[in-house]
Amino acid sequence: MWCNFPEDAGIDPSVKPRPAFIFKVFDDEAPHYHVEVVYGTSKKTDKLHAGEFLISNNEHTAYQLAGLSYSTKFNFRNTAQLPFNDDWFKVPPKAPHGKSPKLGVLHPSIIGC
Numbered sequence: 001m002w003c004n005f006p007e008d009a010g011i012d013p014s015v016k017p018r019p020a021f022i023f024k025v026f027d028d029e030a031p032h033y034h035v036e037v038v039y040g041t042s043k044k045t046d047k048l049h050a051g052e053f054l055i056s057n058n059e060h061t062a063y064q065l066a067g068l069s070y071s072t073k074f075n076f077r078n079t080a081q082l083p084f085n086d087d088w089f090k091v092p093p094k095a096p097h098g099k100s101p102k103l104g105v106l107h108p109s110i111i112g113c
Contacts, residue, residue, distance in 0.1 A: 042070035067104025
């Protein structure tokens with residue numbers, strides 16, 4: 001997803017959207033869904049720490065399916081529960097899925113299926 005992930009544990013959307021991985025969907029307040037997202041960054045992808053995974057541009061199939069523009073690591077130690085709305089989620093620049101904030105999907109090799 002293309003997400004305005006909050007900076008510094010703030011409660012406001014960041015001005016800089018970034019990739020985020022939706023880890024959990026809370027539908028108990030439907031139609032006002034909340035999601036738990038995992039922070040994604042293209043910085044310092046050469047070193048992974050506990051709780052992080054990388055989708056590298058060297059992993060061609062996984063990288064293409066994810067719809068990323070750069071190698072990106074996701075950090076499960078940095079998550080946020082956010083309302084799924086236009087304040088937090090934007091249509092990405094290339095808009096691969098139309099008017100949706102969706103970038104892509106995870107390859108089965110990443111999720112261990």
